[in-house]
Amino acid sequence: MILEKIKCYIKLRDRKDRVFKPLVDILPDWLTPNIITAIRFVFVWPTFYLWWLASDPYTVWQTKHWVAVGILIFIWLFTDYLDGAVARYKDKITLFGTFFDPLADKLFALPTILLAAWYWPSWSALYFLFNLKIFMILLVFIKITVLKLERFSDLMQIFYIAVATGGTFVFIVLSFKDFMV
Numbered sequence: 487m488i489l490e491k492i493k494c495y496i497k498l499r500d501r502k503d504r505v506f507k508p509l510v511d512i513l514p515d516w517l518t519p520n521i522i523t524a525i526r527f528v529f530v531w532p533t534f535y536l537w538w539l540a541s542d543p544y545t546v547w548q549t550k551h552w553v554a555v556g557i558l559i560f561i562w563l564f565t566d567y568l569d570g571a572v573a574r575y576k577d578k579i580t581l582f583g584t585f586f587d588p589l590a591d592k593l594f595a596l597p598t599i600l601l602a603a604w605y606w607p608s609w610s611a612l613y614f615l616f617n618l619k620i621f622m623i624l625l626v627f628i629k630i631t632v633l634k635l636e637r638f639s640d641l642m643q644i645f646y647i648a649v650a651t652g653g654t655f656v657f658i659v660l661s662f663k664d665f666m667v
Contacts, residue, residue, distance in 0.1 A: 499570075506571035513572060519583050522569035526562055526590040533558040534597030541601060562594060585626060592623045618653040625649065 540551035573579045596619055625646050
């Protein structure tokens, strides 16, 4: 992986993993990183639904919905960090986890973008970001198919990083443009 060659990325990842080390030590062996990733897939739609309910001004118990959304997002972020730490410390890095962990990240971002597009007037920036996330999900699937071809693997990772960086830059520019008008 290209990021594995960047020293500051490795230092930050290792610091994060050290925070989770005491928890990783007490987790049962049956709780693998792939199970944690599957749990993250399950959290996407309930979080989206509760967020939608909380955003609706006519919803009863709106404050309780926001608290539930906050708790689900915290659990989702916590499990995102935890599955990586468990995989590295217990040496359980799998092909499934390598591809579906980033896919879970992208999938979690899609409902968030949809809700933001519904309530935020900056349509062009959010439309671009939504399309970028869909494109990034497609890139993950393309990465799965070219994994066997090692010479394309590094090129694919460089392309993925370039698309993510360039897309973030375009999103920022479009957001400022929409707010300036």
